Amino acid sequence: MLFSLFLLSATAQELSLIPQPAKVEVKEGAFLLKKGTVLYVDAAVKNIAEQFAATIHATTGVKLKILNYNSFDKRFNSRKHAIYLIVVPDMSDEEYALDVRDNFIFIEATKPAGFFYALQTLKQLMPRNVMAGVPDNDIKEWSIPAVEICDSPRFAWRGFMLDEGRHFYGKEEIKKIIDVMAAYKMNRFHWHLTEDQGWRIEIKKYPKLTEIGAWRDSKVCAWGDVKPDGIRYGGFYTREDIKEVVEYAKERFIEIVPEVDIPGHSQAAVASYPEFLACDPENKHEVWLWQGVSGDVINVANPQAVQFAKDVIDELTEMFPFGYIHLGGDECPTHKWERNTECQALLKEIGSTNYRDLQIHFYKQLKEHIAQKPVEQQRKLIFWNEVLHGNTTSLGDDITIMAWIGADGAAKDAAQRGMNTILSPQIPYYINRKQSDLPTEPHSQGYGTETVERVYDYKPMNNVPTELQDKYMGVQANFWTEWVVEPEIVQYLMLPRLAAVAEAGWTRADKRDYKSFLNRLQGEQIYYRMRGVDYGKHVFK
Numbered sequence: 001m002l003f004s005l006f007l008l009s010a011t012a013q014e015l016s017l018i019p020q021p022a023k024v025e026v027k028e029g030a031f032l033l034k035k036g037t038v039l040y041v042d043a044a045v046k047n048i049a050e051q052f053a054a055t056i057h058a059t060t061g062v063k064l065k066i067l068n069y070n071s072f073d074k075r076f077n078s079r080k081h082a083i084y085l086i087v088v089p090d091m092s093d094e095e096y097a098l099d100v101r102d103n104f105i106f107i108e109a110t111k112p113a114g115f116f117y118a119l120q121t122l123k124q125l126m127p128r129n130v131m132a133g134v135p136d137n138d139i140k141e142w143s144i145p146a147v148e149i150c151d152s153p154r155f156a157w158r159g160f161m162l163d164e165g166r167h168f169y170g171k172e173e174i175k176k177i178i179d180v181m182a183a184y185k186m187n188r189f190h191w192h193l194t195e196d197q198g199w200r201i202e203i204k205k206y207p208k209l210t211e212i213g214a215w216r217d218s219k220v221c222a223w224g225d226v227k228p229d230g231i232r233y234g235g236f237y238t239r240e241d242i243k244e245v246v247e248y249a250k251e252r253f254i255e256i257v258p259e260v261d262i263p264g265h266s267q268a269a270v271a272s273y274p275e276f277l278a279c280d281p282e283n284k285h286e287v288w289l290w291q292g293v294s295g296d297v298i299n300v301a302n303p304q305a306v307q308f309a310k311d312v313i314d315e316l317t318e319m320f321p322f323g324y325i326h327l328g329g330d331e332c333p334t335h336k337w338e339r340n341t342e343c344q345a346l347l348k349e350i351g352s353t354n355y356r357d358l359q360i361h362f363y364k365q366l367k368e369h370i371a372q373k374p375v376e377q378q379r380k381l382i383f384w385n386e387v388l389h390g391n392t393t394s395l396g397d398d399i400t401i402m403a404w405i406g407a408d409g410a411a412k413d414a415a416q417r418g419m420n421t422i423l424s425p426q427i428p429y430y431i432n433r434k435q436s437d438l439p440t441e442p443h444s445q446g447y448g449t450e451t452v453e454r455v456y457d458y459k460p461m462n463n464v465p466t467e468l469q470d471k472y473m474g475v476q477a478n479f480w481t482e483w484v485v486e487p488e489i490v491q492y493l494m495l496p497r498l499a500a501v502a503e504a505g506w507t508r509a510d511k512r513d514y515k516s517f518l519n520r521l522q523g524e525q526i527y528y529r530m531r532g533v534d535y536g537k538h539v540f541k
């Protein structure tokens with residue numbers, strides 16, 4: 001009888017944490033946040049503590065007092081009603097321990113990211129207005145349930161990609177997405193910034209990319225019966241915008257991976273500089289108004305096109321401090337190369353008959369260009385998995401393959417070639433598709449329906465031989481936007497499925513359970529509303 005009562009109360013007490021931590025032990029009692037509660041912090045993590053204190057003040061009105069923590073004795077002797085952020089040796093980069101009791105909160109980590117995630121967990125233990133960053137004047141008492149948590153992520157790469165090539169949403173939308181990602185401890189924002197239908201990033205050396213390439217004569221990406229509407233439409237990020245977003249993300253421990261998709265999906269660039277990017281400069285080139293895969297690809301046999309790509313990489317390196325750049329590489333038709341005498345000659349010269357190898361040769365030159373740079377400007381390259389269709393020998397194995405089509409097989413192929421890989425399976429991690437069959441679903445991108453459960457149930461790195469597992473960097477959800485004009489619909493389709501992918505990235509396989517996830521998810525709609533983002537409603541009771 002007592003035992004079953006205990007079980008009942010344990011279930012009732014399941015904490016609404018997403019992603020589920022590695023180890024959670026719910027305790028008796030709660031810590032009451034009060035005016036003047038002291039936050040003792042190691043000097044090394046003072047800025048994180050200040051950021052946390054500012055959020056707490058803004059959302060609860062409680063002003064925490066930050067004091068330096070520099071004596072190990074205090075921890076055991078003072079027993080003040082206080083929060084402690086204590087640097088300990090030997091935890092992994094994102095690992096933390098969080099111990100909440102009636103009279104103290106101890107947070108231990110080695111690296112700043114560990115403290116950040118501990119504080120994100122702490123915020124998730126509070127009413128959701130705290131994570132949303134907004135006040136709730138109805139709440140008079142701010143208590144945090146007693147709990148002991150030891151936590152670290154399963155994967156180092158927990159990503160989300162947004163395609164802004166098709167539609168430009170602007171930095172305030174990106175900041176909302178970054179906030180939601182950070183709430184779920186995701187750490188890589190993959191920014192798909194160029195497409196056939198638009199080039200969205202200012203490149204000083206090539207101003208026409210944004211004077212011409214960022215604009216098209218149709219708001220809709222036409223397809224089938226939908227014709228171009230003739231409305232001038234577009235936009236782009238200046239260098240200042242990029243800096244602002246990179247810093248915003250960095251404060252939330254999210255690194256931004258810029259993607260410039262070349263040499264395919266490049267019609268907007270070709271339209272900007274047809275004289276050296278087009279395979280047929282004599283013809284008219286315009287920013288594409290249609291959906292699908294354009295055949296108007298960059299002429300990789302033109303040395304000026306190669307120089308263009310090097311220059312773009314140089315400017316990306318200046319703007320994005322993270323150690324990775326994504327060069328795309330998906331869906332690159334070769335028929336224009338096949339008809340172009342320079343391309344024919346180059347293929348012969350490199351000793352191949354497979355036109356895909358021209359693409360590899362192009363990348364090889366870009367990789368060599370990066371290799372000549374000083375250490376702090378080194379960047380690793382990421383490609384979509386079609387690159388594996390060429391002879392990758394000349395590219396080496398120190399590249400990363402983002403696996404989307406036939407993802408499990410492609411990832412394994414990459415790992416067997418000695419490359420790192422990231423799992424972003426089209427089905428079910430393209431969270432631009434419908435998430436239910438309800439008639440209320442908005443206009444989504446792509447056929448098919450991926451319910452939250454289906455997304456949740458994908459098992460990353462399933463049946464992968466042990467010796468290949470260290471090549472698997474992690475998981476990523478992708479969002480393509482052809483049909484998705486409104487940012488609210490991006491949000492609607494993205495949420496709450498992004499939370500399901502986040503949990504796959506963070507939580508070990510044996511701790512994942514859909515029923516539990518669904519339970520923990522229920523209150524998230526309050527968070528979404530307070531943060532001002534829309535979300536799919538059908539899984540909420």
Ligand code: ACM
Nearest residue numbers: 330331384404426
């Ligand atoms: C892709 O979905 N074309 C990467």
